[in-house]
Amino acid sequence: MLDAFKPEIIAVDEHQKLLKIGENTVFVTFNKYTNSFEGQIYTKVQDKYGRFINEFVTGVTGNSEKEVIQEALKI
Secondary structure (H helix, E strand, O other), rough: OHHHOEEEEEEOOOOEEEEEOOOEEEEEEEEEOOOOEEEEEEEEEEEEOEEEEEEEEEEEOOOOOOOHHHHHHOO
């Protein structure tokens, strides 16, 4: 695996985790109602004012945190 795509932890607490994977940001959390892990993938884009912002790309779900991160790596 390339080092550019190795997940880097930005922030973590007991309910959620924020990861940096390459140029993408992944927010992973556990949904107690569906009993599964969910991940939202954001990518860095430049808006019309020249600012760099995180834009939502897609969401992924899985049975484990590792599964969600692996799906995010594929995207």
